[in-house]
Amino acid sequence: MQKRKFELNHLLKWRNTLDKCIRCGYCYEHCPVFKHTRWETDAPRAKLIMLYGLLSCQLEPSKYMADKIFSCFNCQQCISACSSGVPLTEIFTDARADFVNTEFDTTGTTSVTGSGCGNCLTCVRACPHDARYFKDGHIVTDSIMCQSCGICTSLCPNQSVSSTHTYGTDRVYLNRLITDFLQKQEAKVIVFGCNWSYYPDLQSSSYETESSSYIPIYEKPDPEYKILITMCGGRLTMPLLLDPFLENGWGVLVACCPEGECENDGNLTSAKRVKKLKPILTSLDIDPDRLELVNIAHGDKAGFQKAIDNFMDKIKTLGPLVDERSMNQQIRNTKYSTD
Amino acid sequence: MKTINIPKLKEIVGENNVKDNPADLFIYGSDASVHRAMPWVVVRPENVEQVQGLMKFADEEQIPVITRGSGSGMCGQTVPSQGGITLDMKGMNRILEINPPDVYCRVEPGVVDDDLNLALKPYGVFYPPTPASSRTATIGGEIGNNASGVRSVKYGATRDSLLGMKVVLPGGKLITLGTRTRVEATGYQIHKLIVGSEGTLGVVVEATLKFVPIPKFRCLGMANFDRLEDAGHAIADIMAGGIVPSMLELVDNVAIKAVNKTMNLGLPDVEAVLLYEADGMVKEAVDYEIDTMKNMCAKHNGTGLQSSYDAKERAKIFMGRKKLFPALSKFSELHASTSLADDMAVPYSKMAEMARKIHDVAKRNNIIMTAYGHCGSGCMHTKILMETSHQDQWESARKAVTEIYEYVRSVNGTTSAEHGIGLSKAAAFKAEKADSLELMRAIKKAFDPNNILNPGKLMDAPDDWVTATDLRYIVES
Ligand SMILES: Cc1cc2nc3c(=O)[nH]c(=O)nc-3n(C[C@H](O)[C@H](O)[C@H](O)COP(=O)(O)OP(=O)(O)OC[C@H]3O[C@@H](n4cnc5c(N)ncnc54)[C@H](O)[C@@H]3O)c2cc1C
Ligand code: SF4
Ligand code: SF4
Ligand code: SF4
DSSP states (O other): OOOOOOOOTTGGGGHHHHHHOOOOOTTGGGOHHHHHHOOGGGSHHHHHHHHHHHHTTSSOOOHHHHHHHTOOOOOOHHHHHOTTOOOHHHHHHHHHHHHTTSTTOOOTTSEEEOTTOOOOOHHHHHOTTSOEEEETTEEEEOTTTOOOOOHHHHHOTTOOEEESOOTTOSHHHHHHHHHHHHTSTTOOEEEEEETTTSOSOOGGGGSSOTTOSOSOGGGOOOTTEEEEEESOGGGOOHHHHHHHHHTTOSEEEEEEOOTTOOTTOHHHHHHHHHHHHHHHHHHTTOOGGGEEEEEOOTTOHHHHHHHHHHHHHHHHHHOOHHHHTHHHHHHHHHHHHHO | OOOOOHHHHHHHHOGGGEEOOHHHHHHTTOOSSSEEOOOSEEEOOOSHHHHHHHHHHHHHHTOOEEEESSSOOSSSTTSOTTOOEEEEGGGOOOEEEEETTTTEEEEOTTOBHHHHHHHHGGGTEEOOOOOTTTTTOBHHHHHHHTOOOTTHHHHOOHHHHEEEEEEEOTTSOEEEEEOSSSOOOSSOOHHHHHTTSTTSSOEEEEEEEEOEEOOSEEEEEEEEESSHHHHHHHHHHHHTTTOOOSEEEEEEHHHHHHHHHHHOOOOOOOSEEEEEEEEESSHHHHHHHHHHHHHHHHHTTOEEEEEEOOHHHHHHHHHHHHTHHHHHHHSOSSOEEEOSSOEEEOOGGGHHHHHHHHHHHHHHTTOEEEEEEOGGGTEEEEEEEEOTTBHHHHHHHHHHHHHHHHHHHHTTOBSOSSSOOTTTTHHHHHHHTGGGHHHHHHHHHHHOTTOOBSTTOGGGSOSOHHHHSEESSOOBO
16 A cells, blocks of 8 residues: 655644643553553653654654554543643544554554454454454454454454554463462462453553562452453453463452443453353363352442452352362373373 | 663663663653753663662763653753763662561652552551652652652651662662661761752662551641732741641632633632641541631631531542642643742741732733642742743743742742752752852762763753753744
């Protein structure tokens, strides 16, 4: 496709608004992207400063900059935290429009369709933001419209949809945390929460892995369960939900927003998956009660804790998974011994 | 610009802790001030050894080092006006120890104030200096600026809560200052000197801080005044009245109008509002203090007197003050709210006159200024609302800032109550401290012989803040 020249067509109108940002930095600590990298250059304020640099011709546009602008989960936490009422995501959307189809066009956290796509259109139908469509024999993402909710990445039967940057929300990353945790002696349960229903921010906010003592004492992790926060419950794939069981976890609790309260309908997607997984668990000799979904309203920390406590009680009654799955375990052991 | 040995820096702090893309440098060239200048490179150390390595390297190469917390300083403290290495301390953000029996905690400098307070809460204690920016400000930055906040009237500023620290000096030497005890009379209290030194003396890599019990009762009250002078008299009477409020805040009518115009909170259209709070472990004692303050307000024609212990009610009463910044930003399409003449302190008896002066100066210079602040600490803040693209508005701002600080000096006030000096208040600071500047320079030299730490700030900053660096706004000539 012919690339157009980079021009500040959409951004221009925000010139005065960019001056409204008093650079207080209140938007930092709520941004999952900043939480993950802990680089100031990934914070919402930084994006505004960069766009200001573009508008004032003090910065040349680059792919590096575009990448930052396209890396945003559109969670709007920055807007609610902003001390000066700056409509950050609207500005970012216009900035994207200026970058799209130029030589700096890039993908960031938006979805990308890989070569394994079978054109089944599942993702097109499922996208809650009308950001995926079929064109010239391919499925493409409208990267201005895409809100990086991750629903399409989690749905594709061929696992052909992904995003370039995931900031700690991808299966590989989460799986590493699951495996690390479940190796510990007292560890029993993995709790998945979305960034809205319970809002302690992404697990990676502690910057380092578990070895870091940063995790403030108040959040000192309970040795029996681990909370993992994804951006949206709709991102939780079935394999990811099963991962903890493969590591001998005793149970998995999924916390999503109440019905009608998820912009991406990710809670519905998640509920469907949990429902589908139950018979699969049964077929694996795993009590389906070991997987449960609860709906937690935004910021309801107490409700969330109560749901976890109830689930832990139930799981402790059910006991360890190993007994139930002794057969699977045996198969595994056999495999190892023949290696 | 000096060529920097980037591979060497990567060797010291690791491949992933160095940034030198122009976009990154541009971003790190700003803080919450009006200034802008780019560092040559940004590094983010993760531990003390790395800071030592960096300081050795920078000293040998004589490269400026600008230590940075969250960059929420309002006077250009972290704007690298002479280029150099920006040392981002947010990579060192561990809470190292909370020790209730000995009533102290130890933290790394990148710990965010609110995070520390969340961690302390289960122990029934809090770290009190807490600036309004506590959700983003780091302990290192609070030490750098000697930050304080709404409750400092009772609990003091950062300097009062700091027991000791570890500091890396230029050249890489690590020194331990202060103690873990409540009092100390062991020679010069050098750690107290580091507080407020704005990153010019050393890099703080660990701080030992004391904490205080969270009071069981907190009561917030409000009073409206038709005349600013009456509010001023009430402040002076309260502070001399034998009680210690835990908060005493003034909001002027420019701010009230802004809040009403943009938020529809329906605040009374008066010249000044006072917010007063008392706290303690015994309700009767809090009642007594609140009643005393109410009476003082009533005596000076305060109206609409109300107060509440209820957290929700208190939040409602405080809403006008809380919404100040967004209100000022939204006040008019054309005006931006800039951080200039942003803070000062004057004796209590001069608070009202100070606010009046600010309004007069603004009017004369064709800009909009609001006066508000932690008046219990004698601290006054302003924001200048102006059309930042107009060159002549900057001339006006320059004049206004000069006039305001001339007044502050004339009443024996001080140039900065809590935001510090950086670049934008240097002229007033130098005039105020004229007879101790040489001593300050000698101290700086003793710590930093090659002048690599945040050079060109405080006493070494240029007198004219408008031209000290580029302005961060687009100004049309
Ligand atoms: C909206 C808003 C409200 C504010 N309210 C208040 C308030 O109520 N009270 C108040 O006091 N301030 C206030 N401030 C100013 C500022 O937020 C505080 O002074 C804060 O403490 C700065 O913290 P920071 O981490 O952002 O530091 P930075 O701005 O990054 O740095 C501040 C200074 O400390 C130095 N420094 C940082 N880390 C270290 C270290 N490890 N070792 C040595 N020096 C270091 C820097 O070199 C710099 O000179 C406010 C600012 C904003 C934008
Ligand atoms: S909307 Fe984007 S920039 Fe704002 S907090 Fe969320 S991820 Fe960060
Ligand atoms: S919170 Fe708002 S005003 Fe503050 S830095 Fe972020 S965008 Fe700017
Ligand atoms: S489903 Fe979500 S991630 Fe996928 S294209 Fe639509 S908005 Fe983007």
